[in-house]
Amino acid sequence: MDSFRVVVVDDSALFRTMLRNLLAEIPHCEVVASVADGKTAIDKITELRPDLVTLDVEMPDVSGIDVLRELKRRRVSAKVVMISRWTTAGAQVTTDALIEGAFDFILKPSSGDPVANKAALRAALEERISAVRETAPAENAANTDQTTSTPHPAVRVKAVVIGCSTGGPDALxxxxxxxxxxxxxxxxxxxxxxxxxxxxxASRLNQASELEVLEAEDGLRVRPGQVVLARGDRHLELSHRAGDSVLVKLSEAPREHRCRPAVDFTLRSAVELYEGHLLAVILTGMGRDGTAGCELVHSRGGRVLAQHATGCTVYGMPKAVIQAGVADQIVELPRVAKAIERMLAIR
Incomplete structure (x- = not known):
């Protein structure tokens, strides 16, 4: 296997050393540059074209997001993983970076146990490196949008569930x-x-959309034309209350696919409410979360749309749904919104 080349960018010498040492322990990884500031980072990444960049969000003068935007302006293709602190300001900047096209992010360890911190950081790095290597098959890249040969009859769609992971904020x-x-x-x-x-x-999507986009709250009464984003570290569950009202419930049930929120969890509760009048949309992401839920949607007569390999940051989640044989449509990202709109127009 070829060497996996990484550039480390962080203004903390201690953290740069930790990252270099951990990456050196990962098979076939090679740190080709380690830099302390954004300006040098831009030049090094442009010159070296690494497979992966770990990029500190908060740096003086030229910030992490400034680096990301300059690389985009220069059309330098690089998988960038943002390194963020668990703060409100850090979350806002990290979200902006993900929407700008950052591959993913890793939280700086905050435990008081240095051994646990290093173990958690190494696991996060290994997971992102595996995701970078999980790219769409070349033979699929030239395919156009597809409709499966035996789609279900057209049904009225009463709700849409969108599932995504790595690359999701940019896709959304x-x-x-x-x-x-x-x-x-x-x-x-x-x-x-x-x-x-x-x-x-949710705030960034709300600012850019005509629809109201909000983070899920326990007891929220759902209405048409509303976009509800599952809250971090809580499963999104749907339930009926008085009349036909649908309410949101936040659940601390066990993680699924190591995730909370999980797509499968939400799809199960959505199928209980909407039965076959449901559209599941699976976008870019690592792993198989959403596949079992889409199989359930399909079995009840609902519709399933999967993102095409072309343009997927990581093809794992849509690929699993497609391989399970339950995708009614396979659509490239720029046409996903129109596909949803068409399905919702059926009466």
């Missing part, structure tokens, strides 16, 4: 603002994110 920023203000159904989003980061993502 391209889909949600393209949905019309008069959308006749609620939209529920499950994006794998920790506590404290989903509020800023």
């Amino acid at each position: 920023a391209r889909v949600i603002p393209d949905l019309p203000a008069n959308l006749p159904a609620p939209v529920f989003i499950v994006q794998h994110m920790p506590e404290g980061f989903t509020a800023s993502l």
